[in-house]
Each structure stands twice: as C-alpha cells, then as structure tokens.
Amino acid sequence: MCGIVAYVGNKEAYPIILKGLKRLEYRGYDSAGVALLNQKEILLYKKKGKVSKLEDYAADKEKQSTIGIGHTRWATHGPPNDVNAHPHLSGDGRYVIIHNGIIENYDSLKKELINRGHEFKSDTDTEVLVHLIEDICQNESLSLEDAVRTALNEVVGAYAIVVMDRETPDQLIAAKNSSPLVIGVGDEDFYLASDATPIIEYTKNVVYLEDGQIAVLKKGEEIKLSNIQNQTVTPYIQELEMNLEAIEKGGYEHFMLKEIYEQPQSIRNSTLGRLNLKNSLITLGGIEEFESKFLNANRIIFVACGTSWHSALVGEYMIEDVARIPVEVEYASEFRYRNPIINEKDIVIAISQSGETADTLAALEIAKKKGATIYGICNVVGSSIARATDAGSYTHAGPEIGVASTKAFTAQITILALMALSLANKKGSIAKSRYHNLLSQLNQIPELVEKALETNDQVKYIADLYQNAKNFLYLGRGYNFPVALEGALKLKEISYIHAEGYPAAEMKHGPIALIDEEMPVVAIATRKGSYEKVVSNIQEVKARDGKIIAIVTEGDTTVREMADHVIEIPETDEFLDPLITVIPLQLLSYHVAVMRDCNVDQPRNLAKSVTVE
Numbered sequence: 001m002c003g004i005v006a007y008v009g010n011k012e013a014y015p016i017i018l019k020g021l022k023r024l025e026y027r028g029y030d031s032a033g034v035a036l037l038n039q040k041e042i043l044l045y046k047k048k049g050k051v052s053k054l055e056d057y058a059a060d061k062e063k064q065s066t067i068g069i070g071h072t073r074w075a076t077h078g079p080p081n082d083v084n085a086h087p088h089l090s091g092d093g094r095y096v097i098i099h100n101g102i103i104e105n106y107d108s109l110k111k112e113l114i115n116r117g118h119e120f121k122s123d124t125d126t127e128v129l130v131h132l133i134e135d136i137c138q139n140e141s142l143s144l145e146d147a148v149r150t151a152l153n154e155v156v157g158a159y160a161i162v163v164m165d166r167e168t169p170d171q172l173i174a175a176k177n178s179s180p181l182v183i184g185v186g187d188e189d190f191y192l193a194s195d196a197t198p199i200i201e202y203t204k205n206v207v208y209l210e211d212g213q214i215a216v217l218k219k220g221e222e223i224k225l226s227n228i229q230n231q232t233v234t235p236y237i238q239e240l241e242m243n244l245e246a247i248e249k250g251g252y253e254h255f256m257l258k259e260i261y262e263q264p265q266s267i268r269n270s271t272l273g274r275l276n277l278k279n280s281l282i283t284l285g286g287i288e289e290f291e292s293k294f295l296n297a298n299r300i301i302f303v304a305c306g307t308s309w310h311s312a313l314v315g316e317y318m319i320e321d322v323a324r325i326p327v328e329v330e331y332a333s334e335f336r337y338r339n340p341i342i343n344e345k346d347i348v349i350a351i352s353q354s355g356e357t358a359d360t361l362a363a364l365e366i367a368k369k370k371g372a373t374i375y376g377i378c379n380v381v382g383s384s385i386a387r388a389t390d391a392g393s394y395t396h397a398g399p400e401i402g403v404a405s406t407k408a409f410t411a412q413i414t415i416l417a418l419m420a421l422s423l424a425n426k427k428g429s430i431a432k433s434r435y436h437n438l439l440s441q442l443n444q445i446p447e448l449v450e451k452a453l454e455t456n457d458q459v460k461y462i463a464d465l466y467q468n469a470k471n472f473l474y475l476g477r478g479y480n481f482p483v484a485l486e487g488a489l490k491l492k493e494i495s496y497i498h499a500e501g502y503p504a505a506e507m508k509h510g511p512i513a514l515i516d517e518e519m520p521v522v523a524i525a526t527r528k529g530s531y532e533k534v535v536s537n538i539q540e541v542k543a544r545d546g547k548i549i550a551i552v553t554e555g556d557t558t559v560r561e562m563a564d565h566v567i568e569i570p571e572t573d574e575f576l577d578p579l580i581t582v583i584p585l586q587l588l589s590y591h592v593a594v595m596r597d598c599n600v601d602q603p604r605n606l607a608k609s610v611t612v613e
C-alpha cells in the first residue's frame with residue numbers, strides 16, 4: 001500500500017506532487033507528507049489524515065522548489081500520526097526518503113544502528129532505511145546511488161523508494177522490489193509514482209521499474225538505470241494507453257457510483273475484439289497460445305483475494321459447468337503458506353484488479369516454482385502480476401479508483417465466461433446450440449446491465465429503510481452464491497454494517513438462529529436452477545419474521561407474495577446471471593454507505609491495492 005509521488009525538473013514540484021497524492025489516495029490515507037528542496041534546505045510538511053489535511057497545513061508555508069517527494073500512507077509500522085508520516089529524514093537531516101512496502105528485517109537493522117549511535121523519531125521501518133543509507137554514505141564514503149544499492153542489499157522485504165539529497169538539488173534516486181514504481185520521462189524532467197495516474201497529464205512516456213532496479217534521475221539528463229548488482233540496464237520506455245478522463249469523476253458524486261454506471265461499457269470493453277458473434281468465435285490471446293496445456297490440464301487452480309476471489313468462485317462454476325475441467329479456488333494468502341500439491345499439468349490463474357496484491361503475487365511465484373503454467377486476469381496493464389505470468393487476459397475495465405471493487409468484478413466474470421466458453425468449444429464439451437446461445441446472451445449483457453441500473457431509485461428507497469440495521473444476511477445458490485458473498489463484502493467494507501453471505505441452503509445449519517424482525521435478508525431468487533429451493537429458504541426466513549429483500553427475474557409473482565421488497569432485474573442464462581444480479585447489490589451498499597455518511601471511495605482501514613501481507 002501507500003502511494004508515492006516525486007518530481008525533478010524545471011516546474012514547481014509541490015502542485016504536481018499534491019495533485020498526484022490525491023490521485024493515489026486510494027492506496028492509503030492515514031497520513032500524507034511532502035519534502036521539497038529550497039536552496040539546500042529541506043522543507044518537510046507532514047500531517048495525519050488525508051491529503052487535504054496536508055494541503056491545509058502547508059497552505060501558508062514556503063513551498064518553492066523544482067524537486068520534491070510526497071507520500072500518502074497506509075499504516076503498517078506505527079500508528080497513523082504526524083511523526084510516523086513520510087517522508088522521513090536521516091539523522092543528520094541530509095537525506096529524505098519516501099517508501100511503499102515493508103522492510104521485514106528493520107528491527108535487527110534498527111538495533112545495529114542504535115548501537116552505532118543513531119536516534120530514531122518514528123516507529124517506522126522506513127526511517128531505519130534512511131538512517132542505514134546515511135550510515136553507509138558516511139562510513140564508506142560512497143555516492144548516494146552506491147549507498148542506496150549497498151543498503152538495499154542488506155534489506156529483506158518489499159519496497160518502492162525515492163531518496164532526495166539536500167546537497168544534490170537536481171537529482172532523485174529511486175529503487176523497487178515487489179512494490180510498484182513508474183517513472184514518467186518528460187522533456188527535461190522526471191515524474192515518479194506508484195501508478196501512472198499522477199503522471200498521465202504530463203507525459204505518456206513511462207518506464208516501469210523492475211524488481212531489483214535502481215534509477216538515477218537527474219534534471220536534463222537521460223535516465224540512468226542499473227540493478228542491485230550494479231550492472232547497467234537499458235531503460236524500456238513505453239507509451240501509456242490511459243487517458244485523463246478515465247481517472248476523473250466525470251460529474252458523479254463518487255468514483256464508486258461512476259464505476260458502477262460504467263459497467264455496460266466496461267463489460268463491452270472486456271469482450272471487444274474477443275467475442276465475434278458473427279462467426280461464433282472467441283479469441284482470448286493467452287488461451288490460444290497455451291491451448292493444448294489448457295485442454296490437457298489436470299486442474300485449473302484460481303488464486304485471488306477479496307472480490308477477485310469471489311469472481312474466481314463464479315469462474316469455478318462456469319468452467320466446471322461447460323468445459324468440464326476440474327477447478328479449485330484458493331485464497332492466495334492460504335495457498336502460499338500451505339505447501340500445495342502442484343505439478344506441470346496444473347494451470348494456476350491469478351485474478352487481480354490491481355495486479356499488485358502481495359499474496360496473489362507470492363502464490364503465483366510458488367506455483368511457478370512447482371512447474372505449473374501461470375495465467376493472469378488483471379486490470380492494471382503492466383502490473384507486477386501481469387508481468388509475472390506466462391500468459392493472460394487484461395480485463396480492460398479502465399482505472400478503478402473507488403476502493404470497493406465493482407466494475408473490475410463484472411469485467412473479471414466476463415473474461416471467465418469467455419474463457420469457459422472458449423475451452424468448452426475447443427473440447428467439444430458443450431452443445432453447439434448452447435454455445436451459440438450463450439455467446440449471443442453474453443453479447444447482450446451490457447444492455448441488460450443498463451436495465452438493471454434502472455433499479456437505482458428503488459434500491460435507494462430500500463437502502464433508506466434499512467440504513468440503520470446492525471446486520472445483513474445475503475443468500476444465493478449456485479452461480480449466485482458468490483454474488484451473495486460479494487454483496488455482503490460490499491456492504492461491510494463501505495458502510496461498516498456487519499454482513500454475511502451464505503449459500504441459501506446452509507442457512508438452516510446455523511445462521512437461521514440470527515433471524516428475527518430486525519434482520520434484513522437479501523435473497524437472490526432469479527428464476528433459475530435452484531429457484532424453488534431459494535423460494536423455500538425465503539419462506540424459512542419469513543416464518544421467523546426476517547425482512548426479505550429479494551432480487552428476482554422480471555415478471556416474477558411467486559416471490560413478490562412473500563418478500564417485503566422485490567427488485568426485478570432482466571433475465572439472462574444462469575451462466576451469466578452474476579453479471580446482472582450483482583448490480584442492485586452494488587447500488588444497495590453504495591446508498592446505505594452514503595446515507596450513513598461513510599467515506600464511500602476511501603473506507604476506513606482499507607486501501608485499494610494490498611501490496612503487503
């Protein structure tokens with residue numbers, strides 16, 4: 001987590017850094033800080049809380065500088081306060097650092113440095129690193145670049161760092177291992193950031209730093225790249241495809257709402273160039289490339305976290321249903337530590353919006369070592385997971401800024417649907433007529449999502465009635481069980497109401513004890529495979545006075561008779577139902593959170609990409 005931004009060149013650094021930090025606030029918002037250099041004096045401003053707090057604090061302070069570094073923090077070592085906020089200074093005040101990641105051996109390094117006379121102000125691992133760099137500079141008479149290299153060779157952990165030296169007012173040193181860092185290359189200047197969003201309006205030319213690389217960025221000079229073993233590396237400058245509009249709110253009150261409403265388009269983008277209805281063809285690059293591996297695979301194993309794990313569950317239902325390949329779905333955080341049995345005939349698929357989730361990345365690396373073929377389904381182009389895989393498919397949902405994932409979920413499911421259908425067609429495990437029918441229904445999904453979004457006013461009305469509930473239960477079966485999990489996750493993460501998702505039939509094995517007149521139960525009861533069974537589950541809730549909010553297929557009359565509220569959505573095949581049923585659940589969590597005055601886009605304690613364990 002944490003967002004870092006830096007600039008060196010001829011422009012005023014502070015406005016560039018401040019704007020960049022606001023764009024990166026989704027990565028953490030416990031504190032923010034900036035360090036600027038003015039006539040060999042380091043101006044350091046740090047504040048607990050969001051970037052706006054830093055902005056207020058620094059408003060009347062000296063900020064003139066053409067070089068600077070900034071940070072927005074998601075706390076790991078030490079509580080969120082002004083002292084633990086980045087940037088951190090070395091003991092002699094000459095060097096200043098920003099850091100995203102975790103230095104795992106910071107404690108032993110800190111003890112050694114204390115023995116050598118260093119004194120620390122904060123609880124952070126980052127301050128240890130800048131003291132270590134200072135110590136090496138002083139005792140080994142090395143240049144800052146070499147001192148950074150030497151220090152990083154002593155460090156265990158993940159980092160993206162930028163270091164500024166009071167005595168070198170036109171140079172920044174940056175390095176990366178496991179945490180992302182992008183360098184924007186301008187005419188005579190450089191921009192650095194955790195992702196490309198702070199850079200996009202200044203330059204489209206970027207270098208994604210690789211693990212173990214160190215960059216020296218000097219105003220007016222070429223970028224100088226080397227690795228931690230001190231070998232020169234030729235920088236690969238690539239062009240950004242993102243545009244500015246995609247990362248702004250475009251008239252919506254929150255990014256989350258904008259992203260919910262973008263889904264007809266983002267789903268269309270996921271199928272673009274891949275779904276050819278006229279010829280009944282699916283072209284998913286990675287699948288074509290590894291066709292025989294996929295068709296002869298023993299198993300497909302999904303590794304993911306959070307919402308991406310929920311879409312993996314949908315993927316399991318889809319692939320087993322039509323392609324008849326055994327699928328397992330694993331929490332990446334469990335998989336990586338449990339010595340899983342994996343071999344060359346397994347395909348491990350990582351699903352990740354950010355492509356930076358530390359557990360998912362580590363799970364991939366383990367599977368890779370054990371010889372599996374590694375596939376990625378990521379949204380962020382050029383992200384660490386995307387680069388670590390043998391092949392993959394980008395979801396093309398566009399930047400997702402709201403911390404609660406919405407359009408990434410439906411884009412992932414769209415890719416999984418394409419993947420399942422493509423494999424099924426190649427294997428001959430699906431009847432031609434069903435294959436054609438599902439392709440044509442998939443092609444219509446964007447219009448159906450559009451219609452499902454029309455439930456917004458009704459959902460808002462229901463949200464108003466239940467905004468003060470203490471608990472919510474979400475029930476679904478089959479393809480809609482993962483959607484129940486996703487609905488519950490959305491509600492709890494942005495409105496802080498306790499919510500649980502359950503397979504509807506499991507309710508009677510425990511959760512039914514919770515049901516009383518205070519308990520809203522969201523039941524997904526579309527007219528599909530287990531419809532009658534879900535209807536029975538709804539009756540069980542009603543018999544105990546629970547309040548039923550039912551998501552039903554247009555025209556349903558049976559559930560209407562027993563539910564307190566029904567939300568009608570358009571009909572599609574069961575296989576594609578999650579793409580529609582999740583829409584009212586996303587809207588419900590959004591409206592409840594707004595009504596409870598919660599910070600929808602930046603819920604407490606969370607961050608958009610979890611780059612630490």
Ligand code: F6R
Binds near residue numbers: 353489
């Ligand atoms: C929930 C949410 C998280 C992420 C999870 C994985 O709304 O956003 O649960 O889904 O942290 O993140 P990615 O997909 O970036 O690996």
